[in-house]
Amino acid sequence: MEKKLDFFYIGDSYGGNQDWCLDHMMQLGGCAAITACDSTLYFALHHGKTSLYKGDLEKPDQDEYLYFTEEMKEYLHPRWCGIDKPEIYVEGFTRFLEDKGEKVTMTILPGTADEGEAEERIKEQIEKDLPVPILILNHENPAMEDYVWHWFLLIGYRYDEENALAEEGRFQVQTLTYSEAKWVDFRSLWNTGREAKGGIILYSL
Numbered sequence: 001m002e003k004k005l006d007f008f009y010i011g012d013s014y015g016g017n018q019d020w021c022l023d024h025m026m027q028l029g030g031c032a033a034i035t036a037c038d039s040t041l042y043f044a045l046h047h048g049k050t051s052l053y054k055g056d057l058e059k060p061d062q063d064e065y066l067y068f069t070e071e072m073k074e075y076l077h078p079r080w081c082g083i084d085k086p087e088i089y090v091e092g093f094t095r096f097l098e099d100k101g102e103k104v105t106m107t108i109l110p111g112t113a114d115e116g117e118a119e120e121r122i123k124e125q126i127e128k129d130l131p132v133p134i135l136i137l138n139h140e141n142p143a144m145e146d147y148v149w150h151w152f153l154l155i156g157y158r159y160d161e162e163n164a165l166a167e168e169g170r171f172q173v174q175t176l177t178y179s180e181a182k183w184v185d186f187r188s189l190w191n192t193g194r195e196a197k198g199g200i201i202l203y204s205l
Contacts, residue, residue, distance in 0.1 A: 004156030029078030105204040111197025135198030152177035
């Protein structure tokens with residue numbers, strides 16, 4: 001079983017990229033803002049919320065996207081400890097949407113939630129054609145270092161229904177960050193082995 005979102009390109013880039021940002025602090029700590037920008041552009045392209053994005057939706061352009069990141073920075077600005085709580089993301093992104101006259105309900109599933117529950121919520125969101133923002137804080141697994149203290153999107157899932165208990169058949173998610181999509185074992189990603197937890201955001205349009 002495999003399901004992936006029809007995610008957008010900006011030029012040759014798969015989604016936005018934090019490295020493009022004009023502001024050095026955004027390059028270092030703008031992952032929450034980029035996650036919200038990519039979510040917004042997806043809402044505009046696939047869910048009719050075109051008032052949220054002023055740029056060209058027919059052919060998204062990097063320069064226009066960068067101006068958009070500067071706008072989003074006012075709501076989800078980098079800070080010393082990062083946007084290290086899902087509640088901060090929800091508060092900032094909600095203010096942006098309200099200022100645009102739109103409403104998107106956001107529910108937090110904390111990183112302390114059971115892995116199985118998180119899998120089900122992710123599947124539900126992807127089936128509804130919605131990206132899933134996720135925050136990972138510290139992680140004991142060196143293989144997950146790209147996701148430490150980082151916001152990014154989940155844009156797909158897959159598993160082998162006939163071999164789900166075997167490691168090669170387990171539930172995987174497709175992560176998207178820095179314009180690169182990767183398939184990652186969800187159990188390894190979710191179970192960080194650390195006390196500080198992030199979580200996922202569940203959108204409802």
